[in-house]
Amino acid sequence: MNKMIGEQTIKFDSKPKIISSAAIVGPKEGEGPLGEYFDKVLPDSYYQEQTWEKAERKITQETIELLMQKANLSADKIDYLLGGDLLDQTITANFVARKFARPYFGLYGACSTMVEGMILGAMLIDGGYGQRTINFTSSHYQGSERQYRTPNEYGDKYPGYKQWTVTGSGATLLAKDGQGPVVTEATVGKVMDLGVKDPMDMGAAMAPAAADTILQHLNDTNRNPVQYDLIVTGDLGEVGSKLLRELLEDKNIDISEDQDDCGLLIYNSDQGVGAGGSGCGCSAVVTASYLLPYLNNNRFKRLLVVATGALMSPLTFLQGESIPSIAHGIVIENDTQNNA
Template sequence: MKKKIGKQSIAFLKQPVVTSTANIVGPMEGEGYLAEHFDRIMKDNLDGNQSWEQCESSMMEWAISQAVKKDNRQMADIDYVLAGDLLNQLMSTHFALRGLERPFLGLYGACSTLVESLLLGAVLIDGEFGDTVAVAASSHHDASERQYRFPTELGVQRPPIAQWTVTGAGAAVIAAAGNGPRITAATVGKINDLGIKDPNAMGAAMAPAAVDTLWQHIQDTKRQPAYYDMIFTGDLGSIGKTLVLELFKEKGLDIKSNYEDCGCMIYRDEQDAHAGASGCASSAVVFSGYIYRQLLERKWRRVLLIGTGSLHSTTSYQQKESIPCIAHAVALEM
């Protein structure tokens, strides 16, 4: 039976199961709304490491190992690891995987990486290329600021439209069988670029990609937004979330009652994160904690998670290029 549906979507026949998750966050995230849904909260942004980049690697390694342990498996049981981060050439991920000794596929979808990993992990299992896959994504505020904007030591004032990169890592184990939410469908996004050039305006840049993917998911699967108890985007923040709602109203759909953005759920208003959270870890830690537990407790039965990614680099920004963006979606059902 053909598994591709519509123009960009997949219907999984074997419906892989997310059997466990784990996450770790920094101290600022631990002071936010979702503190009770994090497995480990670090005391500082170094956590005993010599650099922020080393800290990010250690966070990812811990999250993957913990997800595997919580699933009552050994690392040797994992057929493949699919993971990525924001740093040049996925260096945090490469060093994290160095000691795990498992077959590894590095992925870069910027902040859509966790959902891209879930999507491709489900493809591997549904295609019977393996029985168990671990997926992960990480980001670190200080390391990302140093790469994409300014070193935090400079104390550069951030504009109100800016978002705060999440320090954290989230991981999950996907298996051919087990207990947990099933991945029933997915939609692969395509590049959207409306000409925005300001790297601080990521929510505005990514919102059209999120709308494009969700709209295509509706067309391909014939599932209206109301089919899902909740629809989440990854890290659009308050500005991007508002734009998504407005753009869908132009299409004649009001999704306000069952739509939220992970970037609006992590930090409290008084934490001065400006427009909200961003980074690979935004959707990774919200999914692996809050969303996953709500599904396990059957408070929700159907969730659509849309990972959103801003695919610019320091080089493209310096050459005054606009920001290409992407969004991928996975449907999870109990």
């Protein structure tokens, strides 16, 4: 029983259903163009906790609780949790998983974690290893800045090509049975590195990975970009999105009419966010609260979400290394859509 099409793409014949999704975001994300779509907008970045790290955990825990509440399911009905985040040793995901006491796979895919978790969740269900999975991820602007760059109080250089880490958590609940958009295909990404070394220029570092995964996906499925209502990348921002289009043009693929980026969708250009949003939370909250409802409402039929992750650390930067990146793609379709 081979479920692969082409070289690198999985076809989920059982079509796992996304029966619930939820997202909670910070105040800046609430002021952006998608503000009204999110389940909850925080009044401030501490959310009544003493540290940003504890605030990120609280947001994530509430997102999962809300996710289960929407589906009218308690934690004991969930077979697996799949989670990860940006903090060292993925402490947000690990501590939140403790609260729900269900079998847990810890992931590290940097900002690609949302789609990595959805792919593995879809496999767990399609393969018969469980009925329901929750995948979740999160990021927090201040917590990330402190860890990756300089103490927040010192401020930091903010060139126009730097992106702004989204404060927020997003989660989806995949199930064998139920109502909702369906996962039909996935293309698992390879680690790419074209030599970008500037950790403020992550969009440029991640664009080659996104290009490779999109190209591979289109080859494997024999489709053109126009056969998707939207090809949406995770957090390439302005710089990375432009580079992605150029890289694909070199291969005679034009996605200019069909592509958008969660990092560009989430903020208004006058919000002082440099080249756009980034962070695990970026593709997670946009997918959970904006894209999936559009599929539910029949405004989209078929979506390719390509979440992108920059796989460096502050230490590798200081040791002079370039930034490896990865992009995982997943196809989500309206439940009434026929396969083409």
